[in-house]
Each structure stands twice: as C-alpha cells, then as structure tokens.
Amino acid sequence: xxxxxxxxxxxxxxxxxxxxxxxxxxxxxxxxxxxxxxxxxxxxxxxxxxxxxxxxxxxxxxxxxxxxxxxxxxxxxxxxxxxxxxxxxxxxxxxxxxxx
Numbered sequence: 001x002x003x004x005x006x007x008x009x010x011x012x013x014x015x016x017x018x019x020x021x022x023x024x025x026x027x028x029x030x031x032x033x034x035x036x037x038x039x040x041x042x043x044x045x046x047x048x049x050x051x052x053x054x055x056x057x058x059x060x061x062x063x064x065x066x067x068x069x070x071x072x073x074x075x076x077x078x079x080x081x082x083x084x085x086x087x088x089x090x091x092x093x094x095x096x097x098x099x100x
Contacts, residue, residue, distance in 0.1 A: 010086040018081065022073075023078055024072070030066055035063040036061070042057065042076040042079065043057070043074045044074060044078050047070050
C-alpha cells in the first residue's frame with residue numbers, strides 16, 4: 001500500500017476546516033496541515049509509524065503536519081469532529097466571528 005499526499009484548500013481569512021463525519025477507512029497519507037480528531041460516538045483507530053491509537057467516545061487525537069497515518073473504523077459505528085488547521089497561512093491569529 002502506497003501512501004499519498006492529501007491536500008486541503010483553506011480560506012485565507014480563516015484557515016480552519018471543521019467536519020462532522022463518520023469514518024470507514026482512509027488509507028495511508030500525509031498533509032501539510034495539523035489535524036485534530038474528536039470522537040463523539042463509537043470508536044476509530046489511527047495508525048502511524050506502526051503504532052495504533054484507539055479513540056473511543058470523548059477521546060481527542062492531535063496529528064502534526066507531515067505525519068504519515070491512516071484512519072479506520074473499529075467495527076463500531078462512529079461520529080467524529082475532524083478539524084484541519086493550516087500551518088502555511090501567514091497570519092498569527094484568527095478569530096471566530098459570532099452573531100450578536
């Protein structure tokens with residue numbers, strides 16, 4: 001199995017992408033952004049460098065850019081929040097804007 005580079009297109013005004021999803025399988029890959037997984041329901045396993053990290057409901061995992069990894073379900077239905085954060089944008093601070 002050959003790994004591949006995964007690319008995300010970020011908005012330069014707010015270089016963060018947040019997804020609510022279910023994971024079945026994502027083959028070996030790496031990317032230039034930080035990635036955070038928060039397991040809401042069920043469980044997933046993240047494998048990197050022959051180490052496996054099992055995330056159950058309530059667990060969080062941070063992956064640095066450039067880390068080769070794969071993600072898969074454990075046989076249990078899952079729902080996760082996946083956050084991708086650009087490390088290539090120039091701005092040092094970003095603010096979430098909320099409606100008043």
